Amino acid sequence: MTLVRISDDALALACGADAVAAAFVAAGCTVERTSSWGMHWLEPLVEIAGQGFGPATPADVAAILAGTSEKAIGEIAAHPFIAGQQRLTFARAGRTRPLSLDDYAATGGWTGLDRARSLPPAQVVSEVTASGLRGRGGAGFPAGIKWQTVAQAQAPRKYVVCNADEGDSGTFADRMLMEGDPIQLLEGMAIAAHATGAQRGYIYVRSEYPHAIAKLRAAIDLAAAKLAPFVVEVRVGAGAYVCGEETSLLNSLEGKRGEVRAKPPLPALQGLFGCPTVVNNVLTLAAVPHVLASGGAAAYAALGMGRSKGTMPVQLAGNVRHGGLFEVAFGITLGELVNEIGGGTASGRPVKAVQVGGPLGAYIPPSRFDLPFDYEAFAAAEALIGHAGVVVFDDTAHMGHMARFAMEFCAAESCGKCTPCRIGSTRGVELIDRIARGSASGPDPVENLPQMRNARKSGRSRAEDVALLEDLCETMRFGSLCALGGFTPYPVLSALKHWPDDFA
Numbered sequence: 001m002t003l004v005r006i007s008d009d010a011l012a013l014a015c016g017a018d019a020v021a022a023a024f025v026a027a028g029c030t031v032e033r034t035s036s037w038g039m040h041w042l043e044p045l046v047e048i049a050g051q052g053f054g055p056a057t058p059a060d061v062a063a064i065l066a067g068t069s070e071k072a073i074g075e076i077a078a079h080p081f082i083a084g085q086q087r088l089t090f091a092r093a094g095r096t097r098p099l100s101l102d103d104y105a106a107t108g109g110w111t112g113l114d115r116a117r118s119l120p121p122a123q124v125v126s127e128v129t130a131s132g133l134r135g136r137g138g139a140g141f142p143a144g145i146k147w148q149t150v151a152q153a154q155a156p157r158k159y160v161v162c163n164a165d166e167g168d169s170g171t172f173a174d175r176m177l178m179e180g181d182p183i184q185l186l187e188g189m190a191i192a193a194h195a196t197g198a199q200r201g202y203i204y205v206r207s208e209y210p211h212a213i214a215k216l217r218a219a220i221d222l223a224a225a226k227l228a229p230f231v232v233e234v235r236v237g238a239g240a241y242v243c244g245e246e247t248s249l250l251n252s253l254e255g256k257r258g259e260v261r262a263k264p265p266l267p268a269l270q271g272l273f274g275c276p277t278v279v280n281n282v283l284t285l286a287a288v289p290h291v292l293a294s295g296g297a298a299a300y301a302a303l304g305m306g307r308s309k310g311t312m313p314v315q316l317a318g319n320v321r322h323g324g325l326f327e328v329a330f331g332i333t334l335g336e337l338v339n340e341i342g343g344g345t346a347s348g349r350p351v352k353a354v355q356v357g358g359p360l361g362a363y364i365p366p367s368r369f370d371l372p373f374d375y376e377a378f379a380a381a382e383a384l385i386g387h388a389g390v391v392v393f394d395d396t397a398h399m400g401h402m403a404r405f406a407m408e409f410c411a412a413e414s415c416g417k418c419t420p421c422r423i424g425s426t427r428g429v430e431l432i433d434r435i436a437r438g439s440a441s442g443p444d445p446v447e448n449l450p451q452m453r454n455a456r457k458s459g460r461s462r463a464e465d466v467a468l469l470e471d472l473c474e475t476m477r478f479g480s481l482c483a484l485g486g487f488t489p490y491p492v493l494s495a496l497k498h499w500p501d502d503f504a
Helices: 010-014 017-026 058-066 101-106 111-117 121-131 143-152 173-180 182-196 210-227 246-253 282-292 296-301 334-341 375-380 399-413 419-436 462-479 483-487 489-498
Strands: 003-007 030-034 046-048 051-053 072-075 159-164 200-206 231-237 277-281 311-318 324-329 351-356 389-394
Touching (some): 003 017, 010 017, 101 182, 111 182, 159 182, 159 246, 173 282, 200 210, 210 231, 231 246, 246 277, 277 282, 282 296, 311 334, 462 483, 462 489
Parallel strands (some): 200 231
Antiparallel strands (some): 051 072
C-alpha cells in the first residue's frame, strides 16, 4: 500500500490539504500527516517515497499515483529551496509527525535536555551565553545574559514564559514550529527551567492560532513525564498586538489589562507575579536544544557573522513568487533572499520595497539589497531584523499610504500607557494627511482616502510639516515606553527618505 505524506500545517489545511488526503485514502493509500516543509507556494505538498507533488488537488491524485503528474517537483530534500538552507530549528520540518514521541526521539530529540540535566545549571547558562544565541523575537538580546540574571536572583518561585504572540505581518515561523514540532519547544523550555531554577512555564499563544494551541496542549500531555518536575501550561491571548511586548504579555498572563510596564524592574528580576522570569520567543527556546546537543555552543557560534550567531528562520511573504520559510545562517544578503530564493515578485513587476521586521520595520529599497542579514548591519542602516519576516512590495505600492498605515496601526494598537505612542501616533496620521494635501498642483494624491480630504488646516508649508513629522518620529522613538511607539518611526522615516515623491 502506497504511503503518502501530507502536512497538517494550518496553511496546508487552508489550501485544501484535508480534501487531498481524503482523496488519497479513497484511492487505497495510507496517509501520514506531517509537519510542513515550508514551501508554501506548493501547498498542499504531497510526498511519496521522498518525491514531491504540488500544489496538489483531489483531481491530481490519479495522475500522481500513475506517475504522470505535471506537478512533480522531484526529490523534496534536493529542491533548491530546501537544499540551500542550514536547518537547525526546523531540521524536522516536513520529515516528522508533530505529535510522535518516536519520531522526535529518532531525530535527536531530548539529547539537549538529557545533556543539560547532566550539567550544573551554571554551566548550562554558560554554554547558552557562549553560543551567542540572541532573542529571536525582535530585540536580539543575548539569551544567556537574561538566563544568568534569573538564575542569580533569589526568590522562592521562578518562571519560564514563552512569548508565542506572533503578531507581526508576514511572520509565521512560530506558528509553523508550534504546529509542526511542538515537543522541541517544550524541550527548550525545560532546559531553560533547569538552568534558571524555574518550576513552572507558560506558553502565551494568540487566539488566532487554534491549531497551534491544540498541538501544544497535546504535546504537553504526551511529554509530561519527560518534562517533570517542570510543568508547562498554555495560556491564550485575545489578539492585542501590544501583548507581544514582554511586560504587556506578563500583565495579560496575570489577568490584567495588557499594557506596558515601566522598566526597571526588569522581568528577569520581577516578572510574572513579581517573581524572576525568563521571557523568550518560540524560536529562541526552540534553538536551545541544538546549543546543548552534541557539538554544543562552539558549533552553534560557528554559524553566522559578527555578533549574530547561529541560524535565523526567515519568512518570505507578501508579493513574492516563492513564499515560505527559509532557515539560514546570518550573513546572507537581503537581495539573495528576495530575488534568488524568493524568486522576485509574484506579480512579475519590479520590486519597489521590502519591509523586514513586521509592521514596525523599515522599508528597504532595492538599492540597499546588499545589506547582510545581521543585527548590527540592519541597526546601522536604521532598520530592524525583528522576527525576520520579509514582506515584498512591487512598484504599484504607494509608500506614502504605507507610512500612514504605520502611524494608524500604532494608534489602533497602542495600550495608551505612554504619551508619545498614544498621542504621537494620532498626530502622525494627521501630519501625513497634511503633507499629502500640500501639493501645489496636479491631481489629488489621496482621492481614494475620504478621511484625508480637507485635512490641511494649518498655515505651515509642506517642508515645515515634513520637518515636524521627523521631529515627532524622534520623540516617539526615544520617548515611548516600548517598541510599539519606539519602532513606528522606522517605516515612516524610511518611506519618507527613499520615496519622497509618494508623499506629494
